[in-house]
Amino acid sequence: MDSDSDSDGSHVSATPPRYFNPSLQRPASKPPQPLISPSPPRPAILASSKSKLRVRASSSRPKAVARKSSRTKPPPPPHSPPPSVIPPLSISSFRIRRQSSNAEPVASLDSAPVLRAGHFSKLSQSFSKFRRSSLEFETDADSIGANTSVLEAKDGLHEGVSVAPSSIDSKPASDSRKHLNLIRAHVPIEPVKLKKGGKNEGNFVRLNLNKRKFMSKSGRSKSTYKFSGYRKFSRRTKRKLNSQGEANNEGTCEEDGLIVEITGQDQKQQKNERADFEIREALSAARNQASEENLEKLLKLVYGHDSFRDGQLEAIRSVVDGQSVMLVLPTGAGKSLCYQIPAMILPGITLVVSPLVALMIDQLKQLPPVIPGGFLCSSQSLQQTSETLRMLQEGAIKVLFISPERLLNEDFLSLFSSGPQVSLVVVDEAHCVSEWSHNFRPSFMRLRASLLHARLRVSCILAMTATATRATLCSVMSALEIPATNLILKAHVRDNLRLSVSLSQNKYLSDNNISAKSYHSNIPAKDRSRIQDLFCSNKIRVVVATVAFGMGLDKPDVGAVIHYSMPNSLEGFVQEIGRAGRDGRVSYCHLLYDDTTYFKLHSLMHSDGVDEYAVSKFLSKVFNNESHGKFCSILKESASCKYDMKEEVVILTILTHLELGQVQYLHLLPQLNVTCAMNFHQTTPSLLAETDIIIAAILRKSETKQGQYIFDIPTVANSIGITTGELSSQLEHLKLKGEITYDTKDMAYCYNIVKVPQDICLLASHITKWLSEVESCKVHKLDAMYDAANFALNKCQKELGCDEFQHTACLQKKIMEYFYSESPCNLSNKMSLSSPFLRADIKVFLQSNSQAKFTPRAIARILHGISSPAYSSTFWAKSHFWKEAP
Numbered sequence: 021m022d023s024d025s026d027s028d029g030s031h032v033s034a035t036p037p038r039y040f041n042p043s044l045q046r047p048a049s050k051p052p053q054p055l056i057s058p059s060p061p062r063p064a065i066l067a068s069s070k071s072k073l074r075v076r077a078s079s080s081r082p083k084a085v086a087r088k089s090s091r092t093k094p095p096p097p098p099h100s101p102p103p104s105v106i107p108p109l110s111i112s113s114f115r116i117r118r119q120s121s122n123a124e125p126v127a128s129l130d131s132a133p134v135l136r137a138g139h140f141s142k143l144s145q146s147f148s149k150f151r152r153s154s155l156e157f158e159t160d161a162d163s164i165g166a167n168t169s170v171l172e173a174k175d176g177l178h179e180g181v182s183v184a185p186s187s188i189d190s191k192p193a194s195d196s197r198k199h200l201n202l203i204r205a206h207v208p209i210e211p212v213k214l215k216k217g218g219k220n221e222g223n224f225v226r227l228n229l230n231k232r233k234f235m236s237k238s239g240r241s242k243s244t245y246k247f248s249g250y251r252k253f254s255r256r257t258k259r260k261l262n263s264q265g266e267a268n269n270e271g272t273c274e275e276d277g278l279i280v281e282i283t284g285q286d287q288k289q290q291k292n293e294r295a296d297f298e299i300r301e302a303l304s305a306a307r308n309q310a311s312e313e314n315l316e317k318l319l320k321l322v323y324g325h326d327s328f329r330d331g332q333l334e335a336i337r338s339v340v341d342g343q344s345v346m347l348v349l350p351t352g353a354g355k356s357l358c359y360q361i362p363a364m365i366l367p368g369i370t371l372v373v374s375p376l377v378a379l380m381i382d383q384l385k386q387l388p389p390v391i392p393g394g395f396l397c398s399s400q401s402l403q404q405t406s407e408t409l410r411m412l413q414e415g416a417i418k419v420l421f422i423s424p425e426r427l428l429n430e431d432f433l434s435l436f437s438s439g440p441q442v443s444l445v446v447v448d449e450a451h452c453v454s455e456w457s458h459n460f461r462p463s464f465m466r467l468r469a470s471l472l473h474a475r476l477r478v479s480c481i482l483a484m485t486a487t488a489t490r491a492t493l494c495s496v497m498s499a500l501e502i503p504a505t506n507l508i509l510k511a512h513v514r515d516n517l518r519l520s521v522s523l524s525q526n527k528y529l530s531d532n533n534i535s536a537k538s539y540h541s542n543i544p545a546k547d548r549s550r551i552q553d554l555f556c557s558n559k560i561r562v563v564v565a566t567v568a569f570g571m572g573l574d575k576p577d578v579g580a581v582i583h584y585s586m587p588n589s590l591e592g593f594v595q596e597i598g599r600a601g602r603d604g605r606v607s608y609c610h611l612l613y614d615d616t617t618y619f620k621l622h623s624l625m626h627s628d629g630v631d632e633y634a635v636s637k638f639l640s641k642v643f644n645n646e647s648h649g650k651f652c653s654i655l656k657e658s659a660s661c662k663y664d665m666k667e668e669v670v671i672l673t674i675l676t677h678l679e680l681g682q683v684q685y686l687h688l689l690p691q692l693n694v695t696c697a698m699n700f701h702q703t704t705p706s707l708l709a710e711t712d713i714i715i716a717a718i719l720r721k722s723e724t725k726q727g728q729y730i731f732d733i734p735t736v737a738n739s740i741g742i743t744t745g746e747l748s749s750q751l752e753h754l755k756l757k758g759e760i761t762y763d764t765k766d767m768a769y770c771y772n773i774v775k776v777p778q779d780i781c782l783l784a785s786h787i788t789k790w791l792s793e794v795e796s797c798k799v800h801k802l803d804a805m806y807d808a809a810n811f812a813l814n815k816c817q818k819e820l821g822c823d824e825f826q827h828t829a830c831l832q833k834k835i836m837e838y839f840y841s842e843s844p845c846n847l848s849n850k851m852s853l854s855s856p857f858l859r860a861d862i863k864v865f866l867q868s869n870s871q872a873k874f875t876p877r878a879i880a881r882i883l884h885g886i887s888s889p890a891y892s893s894t895f896w897a898k899s900h901f902w903k904e905a906p
């Protein structure tokens with residue numbers, strides 16, 4: 021496997037075998053379409069639940085960029101735009117160069133006279149995007165870089181290129197119409213040939229001004245010579261150009277002594293202005309009435325799509341109408357559009373809560389240029405965050421992508437108490453809200469409708485997912501208070517995907533001499549992003565990657581997704597195969613599976629489980645203080661080790677349950693470093709303590725080690741009745757004065773106790789039962805995945821259209837049954853077989869480790885070779901019993 025080779029794209033030229041495996045061949049009745057020369061290779065992905073996404077290339081037609089057609093060949097406008105709409109812009113057709121640095125963000129869609137160029141903020145590098153002033157003219161650099169993109173679009177090799185944020189600012193702008201969010205928005209134009217002048221003068225229009233003659237007939241001077249003159253000029257120019265049959269090229273006209281060379285670029289500019297005008301008109305019509313006709317017009321103008329796909333119109337109209345909606349559409353069906361169009365129409369901000377930063381960045385890049393967007397996540401620097409917040413408050417951001425952690429941050433929520441209006445909250449990958457989903461996130465669970473209504477003053481929530489069982493949907497809709505009538509649910513798998521299964525054999529790519537690149541979490545972020553870029557630009561044929569590679573990947577021409585090993589749920593399977601065939605073409609999804617992988621995954625499904633005993637001990641610690649209203653904290657790392665519970669998946673889940681369960685026992689606060697080590701530099705500590713009660717409290721509650729005062733922040737704050745925030749700002753103040761320096765460490769879960777449970781054991785028993793149901797649910801998901809694969813390979817009677825090579829119909833049926841069934845169906849669990857030697861093994865294990873204490877679960881995990889916070893693989897893998905279980 022050529023995983024580390026530097027791909028220069030040289031192998032791209034070799035048309036990859038489309039039918040690399042007999043089991044993937046098309047049925048004879050559907051012969052392969054002829055390859056369109058010079059088609060780029062059509063890549064594919066190989067994926068596995070845990071790990072591997074692989075990429076294979078096959079033939080492809082050049083992508084028909086929807087916007088390209090709509091922008092490059094707009095229908096002839098019935099009339100010139102009325103003066104009231106774009107008067108000042110008309111001047112821009114002369115292509116006068118001006119500095120663009122004085123561009124100002126435009127406050128709202130309404131106030132923007134033109135919807136065009138935009139860029140990522142260089143200052144903040146936060147990738148927030150805003151619109152440049154409509155009166156800003158393109159710079160030389162903008163024009164120079166133009167044709168590059170045109171060529172890229174034309175040669176077809178770069179269709180669907182995803183521009184990495186880092187490269188965006190430095191990349192010269194396209195000669196196409198510039199799109200705010202810089203995504204696949206290249207609208208190629210004909211190369212401009214200057215007729216007059218003979219020299220290559222770039223894309224300038226040469227404006228020969230005779231000062232005397234430039235005075236208009238009405239006697240107005242240059243500075244006031246605005247719209248009416250332009251209109252006349254424009255009309256006559258057009259007449260002249262048309263009469264010369266050069267409407268698509270350049271020309272010369274003389275008008276009142278004004279000699280102007282008109283280039284193709286100017287005509288392009290005028291077309292753009294017209295297109296912008298039409299978009300504004302369509303927007304205003306859709307705001308007045310969100311009718312099918314008005315929305316379709318907007319769809320056509322903004323996206324270039326002719327019609328809505330199944331479910332889109334219904335969702336958009338409900339949201340625009342202010343109703344919360346649960347939207348379940350297949351992957352690649354176009355869910356993004358269901359919030360983007362409402363975001364254009366609704367007056368306030370749209371917040372899109374997303375689970376992955378990479379996903380946010382991708383979605384941000386995919387926003388059409390008329391929607392200025394930004395993103396906020398916990399890992400951003402203070403400067404990036406404040407720049408984005410500033411733009412948000414100024415109205416320069418219309419759609420903000422945000423992580424749930426960041427959204428739930430008190431400072432962020434308080435922005436909206438009297439600040440900008442939020443019209444819509446979108447919960448993307450909404451299954452993460454539910455513990456019954458394949459990808460539960462405790463922070464998503466905290467996104468309750470009650471909180472969103474109260475703190476963001478928003479009434480409309482759009483929850484979107486491609487993969488949700490009935491149980492998942494129920495809990496998501498209940499948490500987000502979405503009425504049952506507002507569920508829009510379409511098929512889970514697109515029709516253009518051909519599904520097939522085989523047992524894992526000979527599955528290493530190197531055996532077949534296929535070059536590959538690897539993509540996983542141990543690879544530095546910049547290399548991962550490079551690999552993704554190479555893949556998106558069709559320069560890599562094969563990527564062996566973790567499932568994270570595929571999340572949100574919207575590359576239209578992925579021809580196949582191959583699961584190197586079985587995913588651990590049908591949700592995962594559906595999500596991952598959803599990367600294929602997003603352009604609507606027939607694409608292939610092949611699953612390799614075997615019993616060994618199934619057994620391994622089965623063991624892993626139990627890796628997060630907890631014993632009642634551990635839960636009980638943990639709860640005792642949580643309610644240790646019994647101090648109502650006081651600030652409490654639990655150190656993450658040490659608690660995880662002590663109670664043998666994973667930090668996020670288990671501890672945070674339990675704490676979230678204590679906050680959001682039937683009884684609210686606590687209120688979760690942002691996590692923070694709670695141990696502080698402080699040095700005094702000017703005034704002596706005791707002298708400072710005389711005038712500062714915080715320092716006095718610190719001296720009382722700290723211990724000194726090598727001249728440093730070490731204390732627990734919550735303890736000090738509680739002792740004088742202040743918040744940790746107040747304490748931190750006082751410390752910052754003293755630091756700025758040069759009195760102290762300090763460091764903090766030990767990240768902790770922080771909370772206030774609301775109610776102390778009467779019976780901790782009973783509560784522990786309830787929580788353990790709930791967690792064990794969640795665990796069983798995961799096992800059930802794996803069994804359903806195995807069952808579907810096994811059925812296709814061994815039990816399918818080939819009645820529904822399946823054949824030797826593909827099992828699309830039976831797998832689709834299995835998937836549908838799984839997602840639509842009210843209760844889990846009975847699935848055979850191959851794991852029920854237990855080794856007769858197991859008891860004996862456990863006895864010997866306990867005897868040989870008599871010095872240590874084990875919970876039954878700890879022993880089971882060691883025997884299955886699964887590490888946990890308290891029993892690391894570094895140590896236990898050396899044991900003879902590691903992975904000994906069947």
Ligand SMILES: Nc1ncnc2c1ncn2[C@@H]1O[C@H](COP(=O)(O)OP(=O)(O)OP(=O)(O)O)[C@@H](O)[C@H]1O
Nearest residue numbers: 325327328329351352353354355356357486572574
């Ligand atoms: N009405 C439409 N007509 C044609 N193409 C469309 C339409 N709506 C969306 N698309 C295109 O479909 C592709 C997939 O859209 P999108 O990324 O929104 O899918 P998704 O449902 O969010 O998928 P996933 O769940 O995998 O993230 C995009 O390239 C988009 O331009």
